[in-house]
Amino acid sequence: MSDAPTHDADEFEPVDVFETTEMDLRPGADDCYKCSTCDTSCPVAEVDDEFPGPKFQGPEQWRLKRTEGHEIDDSITSCSNCMRCDDACPSSVPLSQMHNTARGEYVENQRFGREALSALADGNLREALDIVREGQDGLVERLRNRILANYHTSAWLASFMPSVANFVMNFGPARWAMAKTMGVTSEREFPEFADQTFREWWAARGGAQVSNPDKRIAYFHGCYSNFNTPEVGKAMVRVYEEFGYEVLVPPQKCSGTPMFANGMLGDARRHAETNVKNLAAAIENGAEIVASCTSCSMALGQEYPELFDLDGIEDVAAHTYEGVEYLRLHEDLEGALDETSVDGSEFAYHAPCHARNQGLDTQAVELFSDLDGVAIEDVGDSCSGISGTYGWKEEKYDYSMEIGEEMFEHMEHAAGETGMTECPTCAMQMEHGTGYEIRHPLELLEEALVTGS
Amino acid sequence: MAIEDDVCVIGGGLAGMTAALRAAREGARVRLLSHKKSTLRHASGLVDILGYADGELVADPFDALPSLPETHPYRRVGDDAVRAGLSLFDDVTGDAYRGTHTDANALVATHGGTVKPTARYPTRVAPGLASQDRKTLLVGFDSLTAFDAPLAADHLAAAGVPGATRGVTVAFPGDFRADSRVTRSARALDDDETVEIANGSMPVRRALVRAVESHLGDAERIGFPAVLGEEESQEVRNALESALGIDVFEVPMGPPSLLGLGLETLFQEALAEAGVRRTTGNPVVEFDADDGRIRSVSTDRNGRPTPFHADEFVLATGGLVGKGIDSDREGVVEPVFDCHVPHPDDRYEWFDDEAFGDHPFARFGVTVDDDLRPLDAAGGTEYDNLRAAGSVLGGADFAAEKSGSGISLATGHAAGRAAGAAANQ
Ligand SMILES: Cc1cc2nc3c(=O)[nH]c(=O)nc-3n(C[C@H](O)[C@H](O)[C@H](O)COP(=O)(O)OP(=O)(O)OC[C@H]3O[C@@H](n4cnc5c(N)ncnc54)[C@H](O)[C@@H]3O)c2cc1C
Ligand code: SF4
Ligand code: SF4
Numbered sequence: 117m118s119d120a121p122t123h124d125a126d127e128f129e130p131v132d133v134f135e136t137t138e139m140d141l142r143p144g145a146d147d148c149y150k151c152s153t154c155d156t157s158c159p160v161a162e163v164d165d166e167f168p169g170p171k172f173q174g175p176e177q178w179r180l181k182r183t184e185g186h187e188i189d190d191s192i193t194s195c196s197n198c199m200r201c202d203d204a205c206p207s208s209v210p211l212s213q214m215h216n217t218a219r220g221e222y223v224e225n226q227r228f229g230r231e232a233l234s235a236l237a238d239g240n241l242r243e244a245l246d247i248v249r250e251g252q253d254g255l256v257e258r259l260r261n262r263i264l265a266n267y268h269t270s271a272w273l274a275s276f277m278p279s280v281a282n283f284v285m286n287f288g289p290a291r292w293a294m295a296k297t298m299g300v301t302s303e304r305e306f307p308e309f310a311d312q313t314f315r316e317w318w319a320a321r322g323g324a325q326v327s328n329p330d331k332r333i334a335y336f337h338g339c340y341s342n343f344n345t346p347e348v349g350k351a352m353v354r355v356y357e358e359f360g361y362e363v364l365v366p367p368q369k370c371s372g373t374p375m376f377a378n379g380m381l382g383d384a385r386r387h388a389e390t391n392v393k394n395l396a397a398a399i400e401n402g403a404e405i406v407a408s409c410t411s412c413s414m415a416l417g418q419e420y421p422e423l424f425d426l427d428g429i430e431d432v433a434a435h436t437y438e439g440v441e442y443l444r445l446h447e448d449l450e451g452a453l454d455e456t457s458v459d460g461s462e463f464a465y466h467a468p469c470h471a472r473n474q475g476l477d478t479q480a481v482e483l484f485s486d487l488d489g490v491a492i493e494d495v496g497d498s499c500s501g502i503s504g505t506y507g508w509k510e511e512k513y514d515y516s517m518e519i520g521e522e523m524f525e526h527m528e529h530a531a532g533e534t535g536m537t538e539c540p541t542c543a544m545q546m547e548h549g550t551g552y553e554i555r556h557p558l559e560l561l562e563e564a565l566v567t568g569s
Numbered sequence: 570m571a572i573e574d575d576v577c578v579i580g581g582g583l584a585g586m587t588a589a590l591r592a593a594r595e596g597a598r599v600r601l602l603s604h605k606k607s608t609l610r611h612a613s614g615l616v617d618i619l620g621y622a623d624g625e626l627v628a629d630p631f632d633a634l635p636s637l638p639e640t641h642p643y644r645r646v647g648d649d650a651v652r653a654g655l656s657l658f659d660d661v662t663g664d665a666y667r668g669t670h671t672d673a674n675a676l677v678a679t680h681g682g683t684v685k686p687t688a689r690y691p692t693r694v695a696p697g698l699a700s701q702d703r704k705t706l707l708v709g710f711d712s713l714t715a716f717d718a719p720l721a722a723d724h725l726a727a728a729g730v731p732g733a734t735r736g737v738t739v740a741f742p743g744d745f746r747a748d749s750r751v752t753r754s755a756r757a758l759d760d761d762e763t764v765e766i767a768n769g770s771m772p773v774r775r776a777l778v779r780a781v782e783s784h785l786g787d788a789e790r791i792g793f794p795a796v797l798g799e800e801e802s803q804e805v806r807n808a809l810e811s812a813l814g815i816d817v818f819e820v821p822m823g824p825p826s827l828l829g830l831g832l833e834t835l836f837q838e839a840l841a842e843a844g845v846r847r848t849t850g851n852p853v854v855e856f857d858a859d860d861g862r863i864r865s866v867s868t869d870r871n872g873r874p875t876p877f878h879a880d881e882f883v884l885a886t887g888g889l890v891g892k893g894i895d896s897d898r899e900g901v902v903e904p905v906f907d908c909h910v911p912h913p914d915d916r917y918e919w920f921d922d923e924a925f926g927d928h929p930f931a932r933f934g935v936t937v938d939d940d941l942r943p944l945d946a947a948g949g950t951e952y953d954n955l956r957a958a959g960s961v962l963g964g965a966d967f968a969a970e971k972s973g974s975g976i977s978l979a980t981g982h983a984a985g986r987a988a989g990a991a992a993n994q
Pocket of ligand 1: 579580581582583584585602603604605606607608609611612613614615616617618824851852853854885886887888890891892893905958959960961967971972973974975976977
């Protein structure tokens with residue numbers, strides 16, 4: 117309540133992370149009053165005693181970093197970027213933004229060579245050798261993270277020969293080799309590649325079937341519904357066309373979600389440039405942006421403007437919706453569902469962490485509870501544990517399953533034997549832990565409003 | 570079109586949750602909008618009605634209510650509403666809380682070693698009431714610096730509590746990080762995890778008993794910081810009690826508070842059961858009104874609005890701490906609907922000269938009519954279908970009076986009932 121401004125403009129030390137991205141998170145760090153609430157909501161800290169938690173990763177590290185010579189602690193790579201800490205902080209400290217930035221900086225700074233040389237100069241051969249050896253391990257890990265983060269590239273290659281790719285990716289010896297040399301866990305089955313990608317389907321059907329200058333959306337399908345679950349993308353298109361929308365499918369790249377989580381901000385930025393350019397053009401064209409994956413809508417709506425400074429990026433954020441959310445706000449979705457029914461199905465629904473911060477975690481249950489023929493049950497507010505690429509890493513697999521345990525149990529207890537979620541990687545984890553088939557809310561909407569009617 | 574409900578409550582603290590629950594019991598379709606997760610997880614878990622009036626300790630809050638000023642929220646809603654709010658609370662919390670047997674305040678020892686007059690307290694805390702004349706041992710953990718047991722014991726002795734109180738600090742068994750999160754040790758106790766100790770390993774509950782046994786002396790009860798289990802706390806306490814042979818209680822802690830978290834869970838279950846629809850994550854920043862009625866409010870997410878329509882609205886956004894009331898150079902404002910907040914123009918009149926004096930700003934908040942509808946500067950209602958509850962209301966100094974939760978329950982209950990009834994018409 118004092119008159120004094122809290123932050124002196126002259127004291128700002130902008131931290132230059134990448135090219136034009138200038139960020140000063142200090143006011144955020146200063147907002148932390150150390151209540152530790154973020155720590156109690158972090159799923160990784162709950163199972164990994166080595167992980168110091170979001171309060172350290174965020175505000176404390178930020179303060180330390182301002183004192184000279186402090187390097188980002190390597191525990192930052194253990195944060196899965198689930199963003200639960202953001203939601204928990206009563207003081208709106210931008211925790212995940214701090215983590216993303218710190219992780220980017222950490223990955224940039226891994227320069228073991230310099231340290232090895234200085235050890236050599238000190239005549240400490242042994243230490244120099246150790247540093248080099250560690251560095252090599254680090255290199256493999258970075259390569260692995262890079263491959264995981266750039267899922268779209270592997271998926272794109274695989275899409276040319278989906279059946280071969282499906283075979284090779286899950287072929288025992290190949291998986292063993294991947295685990296041994298790269299640290300990709302062999303406990304998980306790689307997701308299957310579809311015979312026809314969403315974009316191939318889209319082209320084959322001749323693009324939009326409805327044209328309507330007054331009701332237009334641009335679909336951001338992301339990598340996963342393009343390569344692995346095109347049925348989600350198709351459901352999205354059919355439901356929107358049913359409501360009379362013209363669907364645009366602009367050229368697009370990965371949303372960047374897996375890259376943020378692996379500190380590859382440079383890669384993410386390049387993709388963001390393409391996405392922002394094309395999506396901004398669609399907005400110009402009268403469209404709103406709709407994503408079927410809650411991590412994609414999170415990236416476009418929050419992480420983009422937090423991490424990058426690109427022309428039109430704020431505009432893209434302000435026009436981005438999740439697939440069901442947009443319909444709920446702009447159509448009488450409840451009314452439409454009132455008049456229809458589906459053949460008896462029971463679902464165990466899991467709200468992805470990224471849906472929470474967007475206020476979408478209760479949407480599916482709220483909407484489908486009254487739909488005739490459907491029973492849907494929320495399996496609780498725990499994290500699924502996979503958090504995109506986190507659960508694919510050999511060294512994280514056990515933690516990932518430990519985090520997921522609560523969700524698996526609740527799924528088993530729920531009446532439904534089919535799972536439901538908006539997030540493709542949560543879906544993988546749900547299937548992996550229970551063997552259930554997992555559906556996307558848009559698929560149920562399609563069944564209720566398009567194929568069923 | 571759009572999202573529509575009968576009643577829309579803004580704010581997910583105790584006041585908002587109470588209002589939503591009460592309105593839903595009226596048969597209305599209710600939405601609870603909250604920026605952040607509930608604030609209960611930061612709170613001590615104690616429920617105070619009135620601990621002090623005019624700086625004097627209050628023995629029975631109901632005796633003291635009539636002497637409060639006319640502008641006080643309790644006077645607005647009346648004694649019956651206070652009782653009704655409490656009874657809704659008792660209904661939600663069931664066995665998890667104590668204090669229903671009397672109107673009088675109980676005295677609970679806090680982690681700082683002060684004695685707090687309160688109306689309802691968790692069952693986990695109950696055996697430790699400071700008013701009982703029993704020899705007490707307080708145990709702190711060296712990893713949990715927020716509770717310094719020897720210091721708290723000294724403070725309690727200085728405060729003149731009956732019964733000798735001693736304090737010791739021990740290491741929490743097991744190899745947890747020094748800055749270990751409270752939930753970590755609580756879960757270890759829940760599951761009775763095996764931990765490493767000096768000469769081998771054993772279940773953590775037994776190890777904890779070992780660590781304190783030698784300090785017991787003639788103590789008749791033993792108090793730990795409130796970290797004894799999250800989901801199985803009853804079982805943890807039973808196990809410790811039967812091994813130690815004396816009563817075990819817990820001392821309420823500051824945030825992050827397991828007692829507060831437990832209370833939050835109870836309310837959330839009640840809300841789910843009552844069919845209240847919850848949307849959290851984004852703040853309400855705008856509204857649409859015509860004809861003196863609010864039509865919709867909108868949350869904001871990075872510049873993108875999401876509208877929520879309803880017939881009746883309840884404002885429960887908290888006080889100066891919860892940002893339900895804000896101040897800037899221009900003055901004091903209620904930021905969502907810009908309801909009138911009376912305050913002196915001269916900022917120097919906001920404060921008392923004494924640091925611990927009677928600061929007018931502590932009472933800043935919206936003023937309301939008997940139906941809890943906010944009033945404008947001229948004394949007319951701001952909007953027909955808007956009511957306010959909790960610490961967004963002016964006229965009470967929650968911290969000094971120790972009345973925070975009581976006011977939230979009483980006014981939340983009254984606002985929820987009125988909004989639910991109005992929506993039904
Ligand atoms: C640290 C702490 C200790 C406490 N200790 C005690 C105690 O010992 N005894 C006791 O009786 N009570 C205690 N309390 C409880 C406190 O008194 C209650 O919080 C009080 O009852 C006020 O509740 P409220 O619901 O009015 O406001 P708050 O609890 O402040 O809740 C306000 C809610 O509104 C939300 N909100 C604010 N602005 C917006 C917006 N624009 N849009 C959407 N949502 C918004 C916030 O996210 C929050 O959920 C404590 C509270 C805290 C925080
Ligand atoms: S929740 Fe927010 S204020 Fe509390 S410790 Fe974490 S960052 Fe700081
Ligand atoms: S983003 Fe998730 S994993 Fe990372 S610190 Fe926050 S809560 Fe923990």
